[in-house]
Amino acid sequence: MKKVFTKTPVLKPVPFHYCPGCGHSIAHRLVAEVIDEMGMRGKAIGIPPAGCAVLAYNYFDIDMGEAPHGRGTAVATGIKRVLPDRLVFSYQGDGDVAAIGTAETFHSANRGECITCIFINNGVYGMTGGQMAPTTMVGQPTTTSPGGRDPKFHGHTLKFTEILAQLPGTAYAVRTAVHKPAAIRKAKAAIRKAFEVQMAGLGFSVVEILSPCPTNWKMTPVQAIKWIDKQVTKEFPIGVFKDLSAEKSHAD
Amino acid sequence: MKRDEELVLMKGAHVLGEAAIRAGCRYYFGYPITPQNEVPEYMSQRLPEVGGTFLQSESELAAINMVIGASMAGGRVMTSSSSPGISLMQEGLSYIAGQELSVVVSDMIRGGPGLGNVAPSQSDYFQATRGGGHGDYRQIVLAPASIQELADLTYEAFDLADRYRMAVMILGDGMVSQMMEPVRLPVMRDLNDLPKKDWILDGAEGRPSRIVRSLYLDLGVLEEHNWKLVRKYEIVEREEVRYEHFMTDDANMLVVAFGTAARIAKGAVKRARREGLNVGLFRPITLWPFPKDELRELSRRIHNILVFEFNAGQMAEDVQAAVCDQAEVISYARPGGTVPTAQEVARVIAGQYYQREIQ
Ligand SMILES: Cc1ncc(C[n+]2csc(CCOP(=O)(O)OP(=O)(O)O)c2C)c(N)n1
Ligand code: SF4
Numbered sequence: 001m002k003k004v005f006t007k008t009p010v011l012k013p014v015p016f017h018y019c020p021g022c023g024h025s026i027a028h029r030l031v032a033e034v035i036d037e038m039g040m041r042g043k044a045i046g047i048p049p050a051g052c053a054v055l056a057y058n059y060f061d062i063d064m065g066e067a068p069h070g071r072g073t074a075v076a077t078g079i080k081r082v083l084p085d086r087l088v089f090s091y092q093g094d095g096d097v098a099a100i101g102t103a104e105t106f107h108s109a110n111r112g113e114c115i116t117c118i119f120i121n122n123g124v125y126g127m128t129g130g131q132m133a134p135t136t137m138v139g140q141p142t143t144t145s146p147g148g149r150d151p152k153f154h155g156h157t158l159k160f161t162e163i164l165a166q167l168p169g170t171a172y173a174v175r176t177a178v179h180k181p182a183a184i185r186k187a188k189a190a191i192r193k194a195f196e197v198q199m200a201g202l203g204f205s206v207v208e209i210l211s212p213c214p215t216n217w218k219m220t221p222v223q224a225i226k227w228i229d230k231q232v233t234k235e236f237p238i239g240v241f242k243d244l245s246a247e248k249s250h251a252d
Numbered sequence: 253m254k255r256d257e258e259l260v261l262m263k264g265a266h267v268l269g270e271a272a273i274r275a276g277c278r279y280y281f282g283y284p285i286t287p288q289n290e291v292p293e294y295m296s297q298r299l300p301e302v303g304g305t306f307l308q309s310e311s312e313l314a315a316i317n318m319v320i321g322a323s324m325a326g327g328r329v330m331t332s333s334s335s336p337g338i339s340l341m342q343e344g345l346s347y348i349a350g351q352e353l354s355v356v357v358s359d360m361i362r363g364g365p366g367l368g369n370v371a372p373s374q375s376d377y378f379q380a381t382r383g384g385g386h387g388d389y390r391q392i393v394l395a396p397a398s399i400q401e402l403a404d405l406t407y408e409a410f411d412l413a414d415r416y417r418m419a420v421m422i423l424g425d426g427m428v429s430q431m432m433e434p435v436r437l438p439v440m441r442d443l444n445d446l447p448k449k450d451w452i453l454d455g456a457e458g459r460p461s462r463i464v465r466s467l468y469l470d471l472g473v474l475e476e477h478n479w480k481l482v483r484k485y486e487i488v489e490r491e492e493v494r495y496e497h498f499m500t501d502d503a504n505m506l507v508v509a510f511g512t513a514a515r516i517a518k519g520a521v522k523r524a525r526r527e528g529l530n531v532g533l534f535r536p537i538t539l540w541p542f543p544k545d546e547l548r549e550l551s552r553r554i555h556n557i558l559v560f561e562f563n564a565g566q567m568a569e570d571v572q573a574a575v576c577d578q579a580e581v582i583s584y585a586r587p588g589g590t591v592p593t594a595q596e597v598a599r600v601i602a603g604q605y606y607q608r609e610i611q
Contacts, residue, residue, distance in 0.1 A: 041456065042455050042456055043455040043457065044455065045453050045454070054467060055467075057463040060461070061456070061461050062455075062456055062461050063453035063455055063456050063461050063463075064462075064463050064464075065321070065324040065351075065453050065463070065464040066347075066351065066463075066464060066466060066467060067317065067320070068317065068343055068344065068347050071313070071317035071320075074309070074314045074317035074318050074320075074321065075317050075318070075324070077314075077321060078281065078317065078319060078321020078322035078323070078324070078325065078327075078329070079321040079322065079324060079325040079453065080321075081305045081318070081321075081322060081327075082279060082305075082321075082322050082326065082327040083326075083454055083455070086454070103310055103311060103314065104310070104314050104317065106310075107309075107310040
C-alpha cells in the first residue's frame with residue numbers, strides 16, 4: 001500500500017498541548033515539514049518564545065534554546081553570529097515580536113541578520129489569558145480592552161510586517177494564514193522561501209502567520225477560522241511585502 | 253598563567269579587551285556607556301583581526317540576549333557595560349543562571365542611583381553580589397585592584413564561566429577602566445585547547461536534539477533544579493575564594509576594602525604604619541564567593557575593623573555577617589562617586605585606631 005501521509009520526523013512523537021483549533025499546531029507542523037524537506041534537521045536551531053509556544057522545544061526534534069519574552073531575534077542573532085552556516089529561526093507570538101520585543105525584532109531586521117522570524121499573529125496574548133496585543137483589531141474585545149479596542153485610548157492596530165519590509169536589511173517579508181488548506185499550502189511555501197533566503201545570506205526574513213486562538217476569541221474552532229477569513233484578513237492583508245530573492249533572480 | 257615577557261603600558265579598558273581575546277573570547281556584544289566606551293571601541297577593532305565578531309547592539313537588553321545566544325552556540329563570549337546598562341541586563345543574567353550558560357560580563361561601576369555621575373563608585377556591590385535579577389541565583393564577582401590583576405582575572409574569568417556554567421562578572425570602576433599601568437599580558441590561548449562542551453546548540457546532526465531552558469513547570473522539578481544550582485554554588489564557595497593580605501600578621505586593626513578603594517586603603521595603611529600604627533589591609537578579590545571564613549579567622553585576633561568603600565556601606569554588611577560579634581565593624585562609606593585620598597583614609601584609620609586604644 002502506498003503511504004500518502006505521515007508525521008514528519010522533525011516533530012517528536014509527543015502530543016501538542018495546544019487548544020483544539022489553535023493555529024500553533026499547524027504552524028509547528030509546517031516549520032517541521034520544511035526543515036525535513038530541506039534536509040536541515042541536523043543544522044536547524046530554533047528559539048521558542050515566552051507565549052503559548054514556550055514548550056515548542058518539547059515538540060521539535062532539533063536543537064532549541066529558550067529566549068526571554070520578546071528577545072527571540074537577539075538570541076537568534078547571537079547563535080547565528082557564532083554558527084553562520086546553521087538555519088536559525090525564532091518562533092514568536094505577536095506580543096513577543098511586536099510589543100515587548102519590538103526593538104530587538106526591528107534592529108535584527110535592520111542589521112540584515114540572516115535569521116528567520118516565524119511570527120504568529122493571533123491578535124491576543126494567548127498564554128496569559130487573552131489580553132490586548134499590539135495586533136488586536138479596532139473594536140475587538142480582550143480581557144484588558146473589555147469594551148473593544150479604541151484606538152484613541154488603546155492605540156492603533158500594529159501591522160509590523162509591513163514596517164519590517166521597509167527596512168533595507170529585510171530580504172523577505174510575507175503575511176500568510178493557516179485558516180484554510182490553500183492558505184496553509186502558501187504558508188508552507190513562504191516558510192521554505194524564508195529559510196532559503198536565510199541560507200542564501202540575503203538578510204532577515206519574517207513570515208507572519210494569521211493564526212486562530214479560539215479559546216481567547218471565545219469562539220468555536222470553526223467560528224475562529226471564519227473570523228480570520230471574513231475579518232482578520234481584511235485588516236491584515238495576506239501577501240508578500242518584500243522579496244529580495246525575486247528581485248535578484250530578475251536581475252540575474 | 254603564562255604571560256608575555258614584555259611589559260606594556262596600557263589603559264584598563266584596552267587590557268580588559270585584550271585579555272579577553274587572549275583567553276579565547278571571540279564574540280563581543282555591547283552598547284556604549286561611560287566610563288568604559290573604550291572596551292567596545294577596542295573590541296570593534298581587535299576582534300575582526302583574530303577572526304572574531306563584534307556587534308554594537310541597540311541596547312544592553314539586546315546585548316545580553318545576543319550573549320545568551322552566542323553562549324548557547326558554544327562561543328566564548330562577553331559583554332561589558334556600566335551601572336545603568338548592567339541594570340538593563342538583569343533579566344538576561346537571571347536567565348543565564350537558570351539556563352546555566354557560560355558568560356563573562358564586566359561592570360565598570362559609576363555613581364548612582366539613576367544617571368548619577370560617571371565617577372568611580374562601588375555602589376553596585378549589592379547588585380553584583382546578590383544578583384540583581386529575579387530568582388535564587390549567584391554569579392562569580394571578581395574585583396581587580398590593578399591593571400595587571402584586571403588582565404589576569406579577565407583571562408581566568410572565561411575558564412571559571414566554562415567550568416561552572418555561570419556568569420562571571422568583572423567588577424571595577426572608572427579608575428580601573430581609565431587608568432594606564434604597565435602590564436604583562438597573558439599569552440594567547442590556542443582555541444583548539446578550549447574545553448569541549450556537550451550541552452551547546454549547534455544542530456542535532458547525528459545526535460539527539462538538545463534543549464537549553466530555565467522553565468521547569470512540573471511540580472518539584474524546579475525545586476530540584478534550584479538545589480542543583482545551590483550545590484554548584486557551594487562548590488564555587490569552597491574552591492574559588494580569593495583575597496589578599498597586606499600587613500595583617502601583627503595588625504591590631506584591620507581595614508577591609510576591595511578594588512580601587514583597596515588601592516587607596518593600601519596607601520593609607522602604609523602611612524599609618526609609618527606613624528607606628530599596627531594596621532593591616534584585607535582585600536577580598538572575589539566578592540562572591542565572599543572570603544567570610546578568612547575574615548572570621550582574622551577577627552579572632554583583630555577586634556577593630558574598618559570597612560572602606562565607595563558606597564553607603566554595602567560590603568560592611570557582609571563583613572559584619574562574617575565576623576559576627578567577634579569584632580567591632582565600623583563603616584567608612586563614601587557614596588556618590590566620591591574618591592577620597594589616601595591621606596583622608598589614613599586620618600580616619602588613625603581616629604578609629606586611637607579611639608580603641610583609649611577605650
Ligand atoms: C518580561 C516578561 N513580561 C511578561 C511575561 C508574561 N508573558 C508571557 S507570554 C506573554 C504574551 C504572550 O502573547 P503572544 O506573544 O502574543 O503569544 P501567544 O501566547 O499569543 O502565542 C506574556 C505577557 C513574561 N514571560 N516576561
Ligand atoms: S490560548 Fe490560543 S494561542 Fe494559546 S494554545 Fe489556546 S488557542 Fe492556541
